[in-house]
Amino acid sequence: DASGIVGFQFAIAAAVSGVFEVRESACQFVVSFIGGAIFGLVVGTVADMLFETLRSLGWETTTSRILMELFLPFILYLGAEAVHVSGILSVVAAGLIIRFDRTGIGPNVARTNIVSSSVWGVLSFTLNGTVFILLGMLLPNAMSTSWDDPGVSNQLLLVSIFVVAIVVIAMRFLWIALMLRVARDTITGKRRKMTKQRWRSAAVMTFGGPKGTITLSLMFTIPYQIVAGTPFPMRDELIFIAGGVIVVTLLLANFLLPLLAPNRNRDDSVEMSEITIEILRRTVEELTGRVTEDNRRAVMMVIDSYTKRITRLKQRIGETDPQGYMALQIAALNWEKDYVKARLAEVKAHPSDSKAANDLEAEACERLLDQIMNSLRHIETAHDSGHAIWRLKGRFRALQRRTGTLVRRVNSRIRRTTPLFSDDELFAHTRAVQVDAIEHVIDRLYEEMGRDTYNTEHCSKLLLDYRRGEATLRARPNVGVSAEAQEQAEGVKRESYGIELGVIQDMYEAGDITRVQSKQLRRNVYVMSVDADAQI
Structure with a gap:
């Protein structure tokens, strides 16, 4: 993607200026490409050392770490462009080498790592969503302009879309197949022959790769005018063809990937949901045995949350009763x-x-x-x-x-x-x-x-319904008592997480779940526990 963006920038520069010299353009491309990669590697190494030093000295805080991670790509890009090398390639190269040190033990280190992962997850989702929203707003107008233009044949546009799509798919397939052929096996160190399975892998990577976000984003960066002041030729038509190619490749991926690579592990999520339901049931049964007159209301509030989780999981796997x-x-x-x-x-x-x-x-x-x-x-x-x-x-x-x-x-x-x-x-x-x-x-x-x-969840659900009915019949609920019960429920909730971890360990020792499953289940409980502690 990065090299394609750089090549596109050179092509646009040549089209806008109207001047293109092969030797000069090739030299500029090599300098920009290699220079951007070297610049990114150097800055990435320095930044990695800086992060490790700050953490080892104990100067790192959650705020400073997140700010450095967020501003580093922008600093890299602006710095690379200032020295006339590719800013995009420098960011990519730095991203490949930098580790964002996550080693160390302690609550601050753990909190920083969790916040960092969460921030980048939200930021990535937001940027992708924003791109598609902008594309959805701009694409219909650009495509309708080309389709309604009497000077351009609609049949020619459709043929161009299919020709470009075929070229893109063919180039990707040949390149991936070549890489699979020349790549050496990590165990034997030898090149492997192209078997039927490897050809299928090449086809899967070919159709599963293109998404079109960068393609269409680049199309919208085409300027409206060239140096002479005249409109950029065929701008709307290029956007139309790019949009059509994206639609074709997405449709092919949607229909061909299930045939080329059927999901043989489709039942893994169902099995995991069933295991989770069993763990939640045992947790509810254990909580029920700890009910006293003092904590009855708080425990029932926690059992209610577990019952809702079980219901959601059952609905997800279609196991409602x-x-x-x-x-x-x-x-x-x-x-x-x-x-x-x-x-x-x-x-x-x-x-x-x-x-x-x-x-x-x-x-x-x-x-x-x-x-x-x-x-x-x-x-x-x-x-x-x-x-x-x-x-x-x-x-x-x-x-x-x-x-x-x-x-x-x-x-x-x-x-x-x-x-x-x-x-x-x-x-x-x-x-x-x-x-x-x-x-x-x-x-x-x-x-x-x-x-x-x-079923335990049925009993707990009906139990809560009867409890609500009893409270309604007795008297109007007391606000102070409700607040006290809510505070007590937080303690019961943290206690329930300990019970849940114990159930997971018992099931693992009994051989009911694998090590990988137990690790994933524990991770989920740890996340909920951290969230509960954050509200104290």
Whole structure:
């Protein structure tokens, strides 16, 4: 790319000036090329020594290091152009030799290395995105101008695109094949023959190489006028041809690369996601065993984040199980129903001395049973022949309970001037019974998380839903308590990272994962741990 840019600059200079001497241009090209490379190598070596010295003396800070890394390419380019050698080649040569010393041990060194990698990643992504945005804004206008020009044949433009594309692909293929043929094997030191596999490798590198960013960027640097003041000839047509060649090469890469180099390791990401899901499940189970009355809310906040991670990973590999989650919901509603039924039976079997308290408890339980049965009827997904009969029976029982409640209320109003309890009292007591039923379901869910009956993430997800419902029924959340729980959750989160690392080590020692997989998994946990520590 660098040598192509330099050659393009010489070609543009000759076209603009209208003067081209082979000997002089060749000498200038050699001086610019070799001089730029030497300048970059020298400055890169000096800069590398400077970075190592600053780090060894302890003078390096994150800010100074990043600033030096960012400004070094610009200083190189301007310095090379000032001595009349290629600035682009000097930057490339320096980039090939400079190491940006990453050795050393200590928190400052580690923090600097992490920030440096992050800054360059963001900068590279931003520059690439900016280039494509600018190209997208300028290219349609340039191409439409050429296409609508009556003085230029559209057929000629299309033929030119395909001819140039064929020449580019052929040149790349011949050059890559030649390099593969003359290159020596790193182990034997001998040149290898061109087998079918090596020819395929040459084809893969040929079609997978060109992207077009630099090509189109160079096309837009073509000046509008030459020295004489006349418009640069065929400028829009050159841009049109370059854009067409880019589209053709990208389409060829998109359709031919899967055929030439099929991805045989397509399941690696799926396997890694499945391993990660298993690690997260074990971490959630370990966190569940550490729940106490003091940290219950904080632990549930952390479990919620783990559940969301598991859900995202399952969606990525297409392994969602909505039926399993719905089955757990139905089971939880049945647990809730059984609890309320048992409580209602207890009231009827052992009534208290207060008639009003007995009626209030019974009516609250029956009202809550109606709500639970309605929920069960809405989410029941069975399609067997007894499903309709089951729904009819449920509705009949609900009608019986409502009729009994209505009869008791009418009887109470006939016998007494004032009822035994008000609607507000009934509403409040129903909420209290519902809170007790939810606590019963939560206890059951904690028990199920230690078993293999239901998925751990399903249990934790439903557990959080019930916790939110309980908090809503009890009272309005306290801001101070929420802030305290959030702060406590940060500590639990850091504790969970330690659990996760322990699970990874256990799986590695058991042979469930490879060394490479364990290294990658640990790296991910370390990144999250660093992020958590940065927020302290």
